[in-house]
Amino acid sequence: MLPSISVRTFSSLLPLSLRARTLATHATNLPSTSSKAPSEAEIAAAQTPEGAQEGALRPHLNIPVNPNHGLYAFFRKTEKDGVVSYESLDTPNALSYRSGRSWVAAELRRKSFKDLHTLWYVLLRERNLIASQMEEARRVLGGKIAGTPLSKQAFKCRKSMARIKYVIQERRLAYEGAVKLFAQQQEKQLAKVQGTKAIKEPSGSAEAAGGQPKVDEAQSAANLAASGLFETVSQGAARRA
Template identity: 45%
Template sequence: MLNPMRRLFQGISTRKQFNLSFKPRGLEEFFENGQALPVKQIETGRAWTAAELRNKSWEDLNKLWYVLLKERNLLATQKEEAARNKIDYSYFSNTDRIVACKKSMARIKTVLEQRRQAYEKAVGIDKTNRRERYKKMYQRLKGIITEEDLDKTSSHSGVSDSLKSIRSDNAGSSKI
């Protein structure tokens, strides 16, 4: 009974099969439709707004960043190719696409900075305290100070100070 089952599954891989929708193509990715310069201008959309980007997850923003980076590289390649072939730049004008890419990338940076600031505000980290923490972490990594030294200093972590104040507030409210 066991032998027929073995024959049935013989040759079937037990490894998970990955189906990638994106297949890297090498240098072809820097050219649209396999051409160094497009024959006709492709109509494109607008830049992403910050409001749209705020609704995206970290993973989506990361993927979008690299898609936009690849698009900027493609457009820069086309611009250089036009200059190399002495083609009039007015004929080959992708400035709208370049501007849209740059705006979208700048807005992604803005959204991520806003998220960082909101997080730091939520846990009670201020800018000076953050600088002090980074300085202490750097010193610890370089071996200048030890973990024990960090525990002795009370201002090394704004998070721990804010958590202490939250704990003391909660202790008083639990008696009510």
């Protein structure tokens, strides 16, 4: 009981910084108590472990990063002398050199659905990349990005994507119109067939009714002839007798 009391009283008498040091036994880099602010070089040296390799590594964990990671698509990939680097912000010369025009609807009408689908996601990736660079430029330049090549490129991407949607809408309307026209033609043909059947049924019944008396007349004539023959035969036999 007495040792615990003595430890508590001793710990309460310690200053706050020293108490934090004694409690944080697992910390490797203890906080400094000096009033002088550390420089950037000292901070980088403290954060970089010994024996860390150069490249795409997390310096505080020394874990290699996958070079095909999806987040790299948000940055411009450049390769110089076999070394691949990712730029968060392009230079004005590079932006003016890479700039082009947007896609025209006449060009997009010649593309297949697969090509339009692929082109849509290529433009979407470029638009996300430009959005990342615009945020970086806003941070560096203090928000003055209006009229820059980045905003012009973003407008061209949006214009091309809007024209892709317009071309697909044209194809959808043409398909629906063709389906509607085919249904109307089928209805017309069905009505035509039903009309011809309705015309043939009365004529067939009339022919059947007209053909019945002829058959009866032929049968009656045959009966009369047969009866006359029998009558003559009987009369001749009677005379001979």
